[in-house]
Amino acid sequence: MAQRLADRDGFSLASLAGERRRVRKEAVIRALFLAAAALSIVISSLIVFTLARETYTFVTQVDLSKLWSEGWFPRRALYDVRTIFVGSVLVTLIAMVVAAPLGMGAAVYLSEYAKPRVRRVVKPVLEILAGIPSVVLGFFALVWISPEIVQRLNSEAALFNLAAAGIGVGILVTPLVASVGEDAMRAVPKALREASYGMGARKVTTTIRVIIPAAVSGLVAAFIIGISRAIGETMVVAIAAGASGGSLFSLNIFERGQTMTAAMASMAAGTDAVKGAGLTFQSLFFVGSLLFIITLSLNLFADRFVRRVRQRY
């Protein structure tokens, strides 16, 4: 009987056990990958832990009346969270006023109207727009949007103002809204489009009455992701909204203002030692925690919406 190549030294348990060296190598490789995965989890956990610890220090030691004062001046130990929270909300609102219609329009165009050839060009361009460094957009917001748009709308407006920052953030967020929105609309099955066209519906009717209702959860997710990105945006606001040292509480979008992110950035980058007055350093972590909680819950919320879209079809 012909001896098989693999068993030329005879057949026993060792024949099927495989080479020791290779088995060990396999185990080492496995361990390396596990370590890589574990490390990233450890790092994230440490970040969250540090945030939580310093936040705890801040919350337990701060004079609570300082959390509700005339403005956000951490170096003078005035931590009016309202000021920067309202700043963030205002910038996000303005950003979404810009990004929602623009992004939605672009999404509808790309998904329903653009010919494949056009889409092949426009979609990558849109994604490149999403890759513009935010510092560039911040500068653009300051030197162009502020004088050419905001100050024309309102001649009283300061050069540094929340409105220009909000529009800048809106431009930054538009490609994201458009891209996620387009994915949601393209996920609507072709059969539904055909059903509608087969009934003699026009394109606009099909889009408004069939595609958008069917894709609504994905579109909501696109908005939420846009909001979450707008809240987290720092550079545009830090440059265009001014108010680097601190800010008085104000609802006027044509004035200087500060958002939670910009407040953190200016404090952390401040040359005159953040460690200065009492809890200034810890206040950074406090604001960071708030931001973390807000964006995390928005993202979780959006994620659930996207999942619902996937399940439907």
Place this chain on the structure above:
Amino acid sequence: MPPEAKTAQGSGSGSPSVVPTRLEIKRSPSDVPLSPPEDVPVFQVDDLSVYYGSFRAVRDVSMTVCERQITSLIGPSGCGKTTLLRCFNRMNDLVEIARVAGKILYHGVDLYHPDVNAVEVRRRIGMVFQKPNPFPKSIYDNITFGPKVAGIKGNMDEIVERSLRRAALWDEVKDRLKESAMGLSGGQQQRLCIARALAVDPEVILMDEPCSALDPIATGRIEDLMEEIKSEYTIIIVTHNMQQAARVSDMCAFFTAEVNETSDTRTGVLVEYDKTEKMFSNPSDERTENYVTGRFG
């Protein structure tokens, strides 16, 4: 009124026990009138070819489709039946690279004339698709979609009831019109799609393998339904099921796919078009005979 009488028979009950009536009506070829009293042409297809880019999917089809008849298109996969069907209501317009050569006259008007608006065509020539595709809306809203799109305003209750009755679905869904259409069974969904197509009162209904996703009982109901509505509508149906073509259609067109010599593609050609009864008993072309007797395809 005849349609109501028919509807009553078709939708008498939702229970499956009435369904086999369909199967009892075994039509022998002689039952089929050789030619309906008035053969009024609705479509005249003249030397039609359809291209996808440079690929020719169907070539040189000429045939006449008559009013209030059921015309079936049969043939093996890839022979262009569906492509041809989608020319009748210009659904191929949705495929960017599709191009049509030759003519389809609808009551003497060239459907592909530059002034013809596909939207207007589709309001007169409705379509039912292979896979039931109700909108993810309520049953009621599915039916009213077409009339609303066509600009009809006001109370639609009557249209909804009439359409659902004609599609033999009323008794099964009348108590849950506001519920989602997605909760219906496949056969009910397909009848809903037929009702939805009927709601805009089209003249022609194109059916693209309407029963291929359905079980035999649901199929029987759809076939019954076609028989019932035939007195008011012209129906063109693509089917893979030869028994179905033999059972329901008055006229039958057999297509086959020719392998192109220069490339590895297939182009559909119309082999034979005649009365269904003749196609299945005494076809003139050997290829038809081979297909209908199951020796090919």
